[in-house]
Amino acid sequence: MDALVVERLKKAYVAPDGERVPVVDVQDLRLAEGAQAALKGRSGSGKTTLLNLIAGVLRADEGRIVVAGEEITALPEAGRDRLRAERIGYVFQTFNLLQGLTALENVLLPMMLRGAPDRARAAALLERVGMNGRLDYRPAQLSVGQQQRVAVARALANRPALVLADEPTGNLDEQHADEALGLLRDVCRENGTALLVVSHDARVLGRFERVLALKELNRA
Amino acid sequence: MRTIAFLVRRSLRQHALSTAVTAGAAALACGLVLSVFSVTAQARDAFVRDPGFDAVLGAKGSELQLVLNSVFHLETSPGNIPWSLYEEFREDPRVALAIPYAVGDNYRGFRIVGTTPEIFEVEYAKGRRYGIAVAEGQRLGRFFQAGNREAVLGSRVAEATGLKVNDAFHPTHGADAEGHVHEDEYTVTGILAPTNTPADRVVWIPIEGIFHMEGHVLRGSGEEHDPEPDEEIAQEHKEVSAVMLRLKGEAAGFALKIKARESGVATLAWPIANVMQDLFDKLFWFVRILEIVAYLVVAVSMAGILASLYNTMNERRREFAILRALGARKGTVFASVVSEAAAIAAAGALLGYLVHALVVAAAAHTLRTETGVVLDPFAYHPVLWAAPLGILALGALAGLLPATKAYRTDVAANLAPTS
Numbered sequence: 001m002d003a004l005v006v007e008r009l010k011k012a013y014v015a016p017d018g019e020r021v022p023v024v025d026v027q028d029l030r031l032a033e034g035a036q037a038a039l040k041g042r043s044g045s046g047k048t049t050l051l052n053l054i055a056g057v058l059r060a061d062e063g064r065i066v067v068a069g070e071e072i073t074a075l076p077e078a079g080r081d082r083l084r085a086e087r088i089g090y091v092f093q094t095f096n097l098l099q100g101l102t103a104l105e106n107v108l109l110p111m112m113l114r115g116a117p118d119r120a121r122a123a124a125l126l127e128r129v130g131m132n133g134r135l136d137y138r139p140a141q142l143s144v145g146q147q148q149r150v151a152v153a154r155a156l157a158n159r160p161a162l163v164l165a166d167e168p169t170g171n172l173d174e175q176h177a178d179e180a181l182g183l184l185r186d187v188c189r190e191n192g193t194a195l196l197v198v199s200h201d202a203r204v205l206g207r208f209e210r211v212l213a214l215k216e217l218n219r220a
Numbered sequence: 221m222r223t224i225a226f227l228v229r230r231s232l233r234q235h236a237l238s239t240a241v242t243a244g245a246a247a248l249a250c251g252l253v254l255s256v257f258s259v260t261a262q263a264r265d266a267f268v269r270d271p272g273f274d275a276v277l278g279a280k281g282s283e284l285q286l287v288l289n290s291v292f293h294l295e296t297s298p299g300n301i302p303w304s305l306y307e308e309f310r311e312d313p314r315v316a317l318a319i320p321y322a323v324g325d326n327y328r329g330f331r332i333v334g335t336t337p338e339i340f341e342v343e344y345a346k347g348r349r350y351g352i353a354v355a356e357g358q359r360l361g362r363f364f365q366a367g368n369r370e371a372v373l374g375s376r377v378a379e380a381t382g383l384k385v386n387d388a389f390h391p392t393h394g395a396d397a398e399g400h401v402h403e404d405e406y407t408v409t410g411i412l413a414p415t416n417t418p419a420d421r422v423v424w425i426p427i428e429g430i431f432h433m434e435g436h437v438l439r440g441s442g443e444e445h446d447p448e449p450d451e452e453i454a455q456e457h458k459e460v461s462a463v464m465l466r467l468k469g470e471a472a473g474f475a476l477k478i479k480a481r482e483s484g485v486a487t488l489a490w491p492i493a494n495v496m497q498d499l500f501d502k503l504f505w506f507v508r509i510l511e512i513v514a515y516l517v518v519a520v521s522m523a524g525i526l527a528s529l530y531n532t533m534n535e536r537r538r539e540f541a542i543l544r545a546l547g548a549r550k551g552t553v554f555a556s557v558v559s560e561a562a563a564i565a566a567a568g569a570l571l572g573y574l575v576h577a578l579v580v581a582a583a584a585h586t587l588r589t590e591t592g593v594v595l596d597p598f599a600y601h602p603v604l605w606a607a608p609l610g611i612l613a614l615g616a617l618a619g620l621l622p623a624t625k626a627y628r629t630d631v632a633a634n635l636a637p638t639s
Contacts, residue, residue: 052632055545057544078549081544090545092635098542100231100234105226105230109543115223154546
């Protein structure tokens with residue numbers, strides 16, 4: 001079973017002058033279970049919008065998206081929220097950790113939203129990404145590299161079928177970017193989780209065997 | 221629920237200062253409501269409760285002044301009535317008990333009441349009579365004997381003045397502690413056990429002592445009579461400040477009220493509880509104003525909760541977007557903000573009990589010191605549960621607007637990186 005299937009997906013925004021501006025028009029995109037791929041595209045090419053559509057944060061105008069066998073485009077908002085909590089992990093460029101929570105609590109949070117908090121697994125994930133000894137640190141007490149490690153652990157918290165990473169190294173220096181990307185790929189591989197990374201960074205793209213060009217996929 | 225409780229706890233911790241300030245405001249509001257309602261209710265109960273007598277006979281004038289003066293030992297005496305009128309009422313078959321009071325002196329500000337030993341047999345509350353205090357297994361003296369220069373102290377008097385059994389003191393003329401000190405010396409024969417009534421602030425002496433007190437002039441006959449120290453005073457010269465009456469049934473009250481009026485010199489305050497009830501009814505507007513002020517403080521504190529949460533909504537939009545991206549439902553975000561407002565209000569309501577306890581303690585201390593009337597800080601009043609629940613509900617209500625804003629957070633827009 002594919003971790004991700006995208007078919008005839010369309011999304012347009014309405015400009016202030018009322019004109020509909022197509023942003024995403026992807027005919028076919030598939031990612032096998034446990035597979036890893038990078039999606040390259042320049043800024044403003046619709047990469048983030050595509051990820052938000054796959055995650056069910058945005059609703060598609062047309063087409064279908066299937067994540068781990070469940071068609072997210074056919075689900076109501078509450079169903080999309082549930083699927084996102086259970087089957088999708090998200091890594092953001094700016095990490096988006098909750099500032100009021102410790103590293104451990106940030107990783108526990110997705111589990112709680114799913115209704116199955118597991119402190120031992122959260123701690124183990126943080127240890128796996130090299131954050132042992134800093135479980136009780138708040139984001140402001142961590143370096144950017146460490147924050148991204150916590151974000152990687154959080155994305156894997158609920159054993160998702162698919163991790164979406166939006167410019168995951170965009171805020172890191174070269175050394176930390178390499179480390180973070182390597183870690184993300186390793187952890188996803190160990191968990192049998194498919195990974196889709198969007199980036200415009202050639203060094204990131206160079207680390208993937210499969211690189212999809214958004215300008216070829218996206219007819220918008 | 222567990223997730224919402226977790227989010228609320230962490231958010232309150234993260235915004236600890238504003239949480240403390242808004243919860244403090246809610247505590248003051250809740251404490252004020254509790255205090256206004258419970259203290260006024262307790263004060264009303266304390267002043268309206270049965271004092272052991274049905275009526276007071278006194279000089280013609282205000283019934284309220286008569287009751288305040290003779291039952292609560294407040295205010296000045298409205299004047300005296302002849303001894304003969306006391307005897308006439310005492311002999312009346314409709315009167316079960318008549319005890320005369322003569323006032324006009326004090327000791328260090330505590331009123332001296334001249335009366336008969338019968339006062340110590342009166343049930344000042346259901347099943348409770350005046351009794352001599354007991355300390356370390358010893359009774360603190362005895363009641364006074366009629367005709368002697370002896371005094372029995374109320375518990376508060378003994379506590380405040382330090383007078384003990386066998387100590388001697390000189391009464392001071394009038395109600396002012398700085399007035400003329402009489403030559404007459406009185407010996408303390410007993411100290412009463414606390415009654416939690418105004419009687420605790422009274423020095424009881426035989427009524428003959430007031431008649432014979434140096435400098436006192438009797439006008440019972442209509443003419444002034446200055447008695448010699450050992451003189452057997454004729455009844456016609458004697459006068460009393462009030463006569464405390466227990467009546468035989470309600471009909472007696474109506475008839476004796478008319479009888480007092482027809483005497484031309486006296487007023488019968490009956491029933492005593494109604495006189496005080498009338499006073500509280502007249503003060504109703506003041507209580508209403510206090511209640512309105514309390515409600516306004518509640519409204520301001522709830523507005524404070526609303527404003528403090530609403531103002532953080534903009535800076536928390538990203539937090540809500542992250543929660544949604546992690547799989548939180550819109551309803552979870554909405555409920556967490558409403559619960560946060562309710563939690564602040566709940567903390568305020570709990571702290572409100574502390575504010576209430578402090579206010580009641582201060583009010584009880586002042587009232588006891590000034591009047592001898594004791595409030596019960598633990599007395600039940602429906603406001604004790606209604607006000608905290610109301611504050612909790614209003615707090616949750618105040619959270620609806622910020623929660624709606626959180627509910628409508630545009631997830632995709634707020635997940636985007638900010639420079």
